[in-house]
Amino acid sequence: MRPRPQQPARRTTVLRREAVVAAVPVALAALLTAAGPATAAGTAGTAGAGDPYFPLSGNGGYDVRHYGLTLGYDPATRHLDGTAVVTARATQRLTRFDLDLSGLKVTGVTVDRTRASFRRTGQELVVTPRKALHAGQEFRVTVTYAGTPRPVTDPDGSPDGWIPTDDGAFVAGEPQGAMTWFPANSHPTDKASYDFTLTVPQGRTAVANGVLLGQRTSHGRTTFRWRQSEPMAAYLATATVGTFKVEQYTTRDGLKVYNAVDPREAADAAPVLKKLPSVLAWESKLFGPYPFRAAGAIVDRAPQVGYALETQTRPVYDAAPDLGTLVHESAHQWFGDSVSLTKWKDIWLNEGFATYAEWLYTEQHGGKSAQQTFDALYATPADKDLWAFPPADPGSGEHIFETPVYARGAMALHALRTAVGDRAFFRILRCWATGHRDGHGTTAQFVRLSERESGKDLSGLFHTWLHTSGKPASS
Numbered sequence: 001m002r003p004r005p006q007q008p009a010r011r012t013t014v015l016r017r018e019a020v021v022a023a024v025p026v027a028l029a030a031l032l033t034a035a036g037p038a039t040a041a042g043t044a045g046t047a048g049a050g051d052p053y054f055p056l057s058g059n060g061g062y063d064v065r066h067y068g069l070t071l072g073y074d075p076a077t078r079h080l081d082g083t084a085v086v087t088a089r090a091t092q093r094l095t096r097f098d099l100d101l102s103g104l105k106v107t108g109v110t111v112d113r114t115r116a117s118f119r120r121t122g123q124e125l126v127v128t129p130r131k132a133l134h135a136g137q138e139f140r141v142t143v144t145y146a147g148t149p150r151p152v153t154d155p156d157g158s159p160d161g162w163i164p165t166d167d168g169a170f171v172a173g174e175p176q177g178a179m180t181w182f183p184a185n186s187h188p189t190d191k192a193s194y195d196f197t198l199t200v201p202q203g204r205t206a207v208a209n210g211v212l213l214g215q216r217t218s219h220g221r222t223t224f225r226w227r228q229s230e231p232m233a234a235y236l237a238t239a240t241v242g243t244f245k246v247e248q249y250t251t252r253d254g255l256k257v258y259n260a261v262d263p264r265e266a267a268d269a270a271p272v273l274k275k276l277p278s279v280l281a282w283e284s285k286l287f288g289p290y291p292f293r294a295a296g297a298i299v300d301r302a303p304q305v306g307y308a309l310e311t312q313t314r315p316v317y318d319a320a321p322d323l324g325t326l327v328h329e330s331a332h333q334w335f336g337d338s339v340s341l342t343k344w345k346d347i348w349l350n351e352g353f354a355t356y357a358e359w360l361y362t363e364q365h366g367g368k369s370a371q372q373t374f375d376a377l378y379a380t381p382a383d384k385d386l387w388a389f390p391p392a393d394p395g396s397g398e399h400i401f402e403t404p405v406y407a408r409g410a411m412a413l414h415a416l417r418t419a420v421g422d423r424a425f426f427r428i429l430r431c432w433a434t435g436h437r438d439g440h441g442t443t444a445q446f447v448r449l450s451e452r453e454s455g456k457d458l459s460g461l462f463h464t465w466l467h468t469s470g471k472p473a474s475s
C-alpha cells in the first residue's frame with residue numbers, strides 16, 4: 001500500500017471551489033423558530049436536531065425505529081418514485097413534526113393511515129397529523145413522492161446524496177444527502193433499521209445496505225429487496241444503481257459478502273476486493289467482532305463524486321479503491337457506523353480512527369511503523385494545512401473532511417498510544433467499539449474511557465492534540 005500521510009478526505013479528484021454553495025437554506029432562522037416553540041394548542045417538533053454545523057439536519061420530537069423504502073428508478077430519465085414508511089415514536093406531545101426532504105414532489109402523507117396535511121419549506125417537510133400524537137406514542141408516517149433527485153452541494157463543495165452517473169446513480173449521504181432521496185430524520189443521533197425494495201430496469205442492479213433478501217424480474221424490471229437490521233444513521237444508507245458485476249459469498253465467519261463492481265473498474269478492483277475478508281478479520285482482531293451480519297463493496301465509476309463513503313455494511317467507492325482506502329472504509333464500520341457521532345464536530349472520532357487503522361495496517365503488513373508515519377507528519381511546517389485547526393474543533397461544517405480531522409486526528413491516537421502503551425491502547429480501541437456498539441459516542445466519553453483503561457490523567461495530552469490550535473510544541 002502507498003502511504004498517503006497528507007491526504008485529506010478519500011478524495012480522488014479536486015472539487016470545484018466555485019461550486020461551493022451554502023447548503024443551509026436562506027430562511028434558516030425563520031424556519032427554526034417556525035417549527036420550534038410550544039404553542040397554546042400543543043407542541044411542534046423542531047426543524048433541526050440541534051447540531052450547530054448542520055442546524056436543519058434531523059428534527060426534534062420523535063425517534064425513528066424503522067424506514068421502509070420502496071423506490072423505482074429509471075437511469076434513462078433520472079426519474080425516481082418512492083414510498084417511504086417511517087415508523088417512529090413521539091418523544092413529546094406532537095401537534096406537528098418535520099422530516100428532511102430536499103427537492104422531489106410529495107404527493108401524499110398519511111399518519112397512521114389517516115391523511116395528514118403537509119407543507120414544504122426548504123429542506124423541511126412539515127407534517128401536521130389530524131390528531132396530535134401523545135408523548136411515547138408509536139406512529140407510522142407514509143410519504144409518497146416522485147421526481148428527479150438532485151444532490152446537494154456540501155459546504156466543502158462536494159456533491160452529496162443521489163448523484164447521477166452514466167448508468168445509474170451513486171448514492172452516498174454524508175453528512176446531509178439522505179434527504180435528496182428519502183424523507184428522513186437525517187442526523188446520526190437517530191439510528192433505525194431499514195428495508196429497501198428497489199426496482200430498476202432489467203440488466204441494472206440496485207444495491208443497498210445489509211442482506212439481499214431476494215430479487216425478481218418481471219416485465220423488464222428487476223426488484224431487489226435489501227434488509228439492514230442493525231441500527232443505521234441515515235447518511236450511511238445507499239441505494240446505488242448501475243450496471244454491475246455481482247459477486248456473492250459467505251465467509252468462514254458466516255458474514256454475507258455482496259460486491260457490486262462496475263465492469264470498467266473490475267480489473268483494478270479485483271486484487272483489492274479479494275483482500276476484504278482478510279482485512280475485516282484483521283480489524284476484528286484489533287477492534288472486536290465485526291458489528292454487522294453483512295459486508296461487501298460497491299465499486300462504481302463516478303469521477304464527478306471525488307470520494308468514497310463507508311455506507312453501512314457495504315462502502316461505496318467512486319472508482320476501484322486502493323488497499324489503504326479499503327482498510328479505511330472498513331474501519332469505519334466500527335468507528336462511525338456502529339459507534340456513531342452525536343455531533344458533526346466530533347467527526348475526528350470517525351476519520352481519525354479510520355486513518356489510524358490505515359497506519360496500523362501498514363505497520364502490521366511490512367510497511368512503515370505508525371511511529372514513522374507520525375514522525376513524517378510531525379515534520380510538517382507549522383504554517384501548513386495539517387495544523388490549521390484542532391481535530392476536535394473544525395469550526396464549521398465546511399472543514400469536517402479536511403486534513404486536521406484525518407491526519408492530526410490519527411496523530412492524536414498515536415500520541416495516546418505512546419502515552420499509555422500498546423496493551424492499554426488496544427484495549428481502549430476495543431472497549432470503545434464494543435461498549436458503544438450500535439450506539440453513539442462523544443469525544444468526552446472517549447477521553448474518560450482512555451483515562452479509566454490506562455489509569456492515567458490524560459487531560460493534558462488530549463487538550464494538546466484535540467483541542468489546541470497550531471502545531472503542538474513537542475511530540
Ligand code: ARG
Nearest residue numbers: 010154158174307308309401
Ligand atoms: N467519510 C468519507 C471518508 O471515508 C468522506 C466523505 C466526504 N463527504 C463529503 N461530502 N465531502 O473519508
Ligand code: ZN
Nearest residue numbers: 328350351354
Ligand atoms: Zn473516512
